[in-house]
Amino acid sequence: MEANHDAIEADAELRNQNEHDAQETSPLLPNGNNSEQETQWDADFAHLPWYKRPSVFWVLGPFFFMTLAFGGSVTPKINLILEIVCQKYNSEQGIATPAILDDDQCRNPAVQARVSMFTLYASLIAGFLSAITSPKLGALSDRYGRKPILILTSLGTICSEVITIFAALYPQTFPLSLLLMGFAIDGLTGSFILAMAIANSYAADCTPPAMRNVAFGYFHGCLFTGLAFGPVLAGYLVKATGKIVIVFYFLLAVHVGFVLFIGILVPESLSRRRTLATRERHQKDQADLTPATDWKRFWDSINLLAPLKILWPTGPGTTTALRRNLILLAAVDTILFGVAMGSMTVLIIYTNYQFGWKTFESARFMSIVNSSRVFCLVAVLPVLTKYFRGTAGKRKRTDGTDRFDLVIIRVAVLFDTLGYFGYALARNEGLFTLSGVIAAIGGIGAPTLQSALTKHVPADQTGQLLGASGLLHSLARVVAPTVFNAIYSATVGKYTQAVYVCLTATFVLAFIASWLIQPHGKCSAAYAP
Numbered sequence: 001m002e003a004n005h006d007a008i009e010a011d012a013e014l015r016n017q018n019e020h021d022a023q024e025t026s027p028l029l030p031n032g033n034n035s036e037q038e039t040q041w042d043a044d045f046a047h048l049p050w051y052k053r054p055s056v057f058w059v060l061g062p063f064f065f066m067t068l069a070f071g072g073s074v075t076p077k078i079n080l081i082l083e084i085v086c087q088k089y090n091s092e093q094g095i096a097t098p099a100i101l102d103d104d105q106c107r108n109p110a111v112q113a114r115v116s117m118f119t120l121y122a123s124l125i126a127g128f129l130s131a132i133t134s135p136k137l138g139a140l141s142d143r144y145g146r147k148p149i150l151i152l153t154s155l156g157t158i159c160s161e162v163i164t165i166f167a168a169l170y171p172q173t174f175p176l177s178l179l180l181m182g183f184a185i186d187g188l189t190g191s192f193i194l195a196m197a198i199a200n201s202y203a204a205d206c207t208p209p210a211m212r213n214v215a216f217g218y219f220h221g222c223l224f225t226g227l228a229f230g231p232v233l234a235g236y237l238v239k240a241t242g243k244i245v246i247v248f249y250f251l252l253a254v255h256v257g258f259v260l261f262i263g264i265l266v267p268e269s270l271s272r273r274r275t276l277a278t279r280e281r282h283q284k285d286q287a288d289l290t291p292a293t294d295w296k297r298f299w300d301s302i303n304l305l306a307p308l309k310i311l312w313p314t315g316p317g318t319t320t321a322l323r324r325n326l327i328l329l330a331a332v333d334t335i336l337f338g339v340a341m342g343s344m345t346v347l348i349i350y351t352n353y354q355f356g357w358k359t360f361e362s363a364r365f366m367s368i369v370n371s372s373r374v375f376c377l378v379a380v381l382p383v384l385t386k387y388f389r390g391t392a393g394k395r396k397r398t399d400g401t402d403r404f405d406l407v408i409i410r411v412a413v414l415f416d417t418l419g420y421f422g423y424a425l426a427r428n429e430g431l432f433t434l435s436g437v438i439a440a441i442g443g444i445g446a447p448t449l450q451s452a453l454t455k456h457v458p459a460d461q462t463g464q465l466l467g468a469s470g471l472l473h474s475l476a477r478v479v480a481p482t483v484f485n486a487i488y489s490a491t492v493g494k495y496t497q498a499v500y501v502c503l504t505a506t507f508v509l510a511f512i513a514s515w516l517i518q519p520h521g522k523c524s525a526a527y528a529p
Contacts, residue, residue: 044271054206054269064222069254071230076247122183129187131474134194135307138467146202154255156189168245197466205269216447221377228370278460307468333449334472335510342480372440401452412445417507424500
């Protein structure tokens with residue numbers, strides 16, 4: 001009875017808040033005291049001591065170590081797959097395989113082709129399963145809290161890394177199919193993409209909308225710091241110990257520590273009253289199902305793209321402008337993510353072909369570019385936000401995309417476009433690196449896009465929305481590398497820069513789309529679910 005009472009009370013409070021928000025985003029705002037537009041975001045936690053109050057900084061620290069481990073494990077895992085495939089190929093061909101493989105033994109087209117196919121299968125399995133589960137787990141986080149889902153994603157990675165450790169310990173006898181099972185487990189629990197989405201949801205819960213782009217920027221900064229310095233740390237670990245398995249032990253330890261830290265020390269960002277209200281509303285929706293809607297629910301459960309319906313809301317308070325904004329923001333966000341994923345391997349292959357870059361030169365380039373991106377995310381974006389929004393605007397309720405968001409998004413996509421156009425034109429290493437730094441400035445667009453998306457839905461649908469965004473990212477993770485690698489394969493040696501012309505054209509489409517997004521004053525961004 002007490003739980004039901006809390007749920008009803010919280011539900012009423014959330015609905016009143018949504019009604020107030022709809023008034024704030026009306027085309028003509030009444031003149032008056034700004035205090036009427038402010039919300040006490042941490043009212044449910046104000047009575048608690050500081051160590052029990054949710055804050056973005058609770059999650060930022062452990063998330064940094066997780067990205068460091070993630071970045072450091074990519075290359076060793078590919079090298080491990082190469083070693084196992086090479087062992088099995090030599091065995092099939094009747095070639096004696098020494099305990100320690102020589103690099104030249106694995107440098108033949110047959111082995112390279114098998115490794116390429118295996119990594120493709122692994123990416124498809126992890127990406128497809130993650131696309132199915134991410135939206136559902138994101139919606140569950142709205143009803144049961146962010147912490148359980150964050151822990152679940154790490155538990156999936158732990159299971160996957162245990163399998164990888166056994167593969168590294170017994171490469172001669174380990175079956176490759178079990179490695180694919182590790183990728184499947186990782187995908188079923190949402191993979192790293194869902195962990196990023198839930199971390200952003202946690203930040204959205206305890207950060208005013210006007211400052212969410214900064215909070216999301218910190219998480220993106222952690223990600224690119226991990227991608228920049230993780231491989232360096234992993235390289236030193238392998239060099240010091242002479243064993244590749246040490247990297248996977250480190251990754252396992254990081255995720256075990258992450259689970260313990262999140263489970264024991266980190267406060268939940270959703271109050272009990274809020275989760276009860278969301279669950280109560282969900283149960284009411286389920287109870288109202290008719291045979292027709294029950295069939296629709298079954299279809300939605302097997303329809304991979306059904307979670308994307310949150311990007312096309314039709315309930316009370318919604319408008320055509322709102323739906324257009326959600327679609328355009330999601331499209332631009334997916335394009336930016338897809339190009340980043342699709343160009344990663346192409347960039348390494350292209351620079352090796354065009355400039356003769358080896359591991360050292362590629363690592364130096366990635367370090368310069370990612371360091372520039374991190375600087376823009378953790379220094380430039382917060383300064384710009386504070387300067388243009390000021391301290392007075394931090395606690396102001398801002399629904400929809402405001403003009404500052406629009407400027408940041410458009411400028412970011414413009415820098416991305418210029419950077420990739422520079423890649424297509426550059427014929428020497430210096431100009432190519434400069435183009436990378438210019439493109440890195442565009443990194444401020446991703447957190448701003450995610451922040452703007454969350455400001456278009458009610459607070460109790462943030463996880464569901466970012467889960468749908470995770471679905472789009474998972475699909476982009478599979479489709480983009482396939483398309484852009486195919487373009488590069490078809491044009492290399494003829495017009496090698498063609499892939500960068502195509503990437504630039506993709507950014508031009510995103511830039512045009514960004515100009516179709518309307519500021520929040522022209523659409524009713526808050527709507528009743």
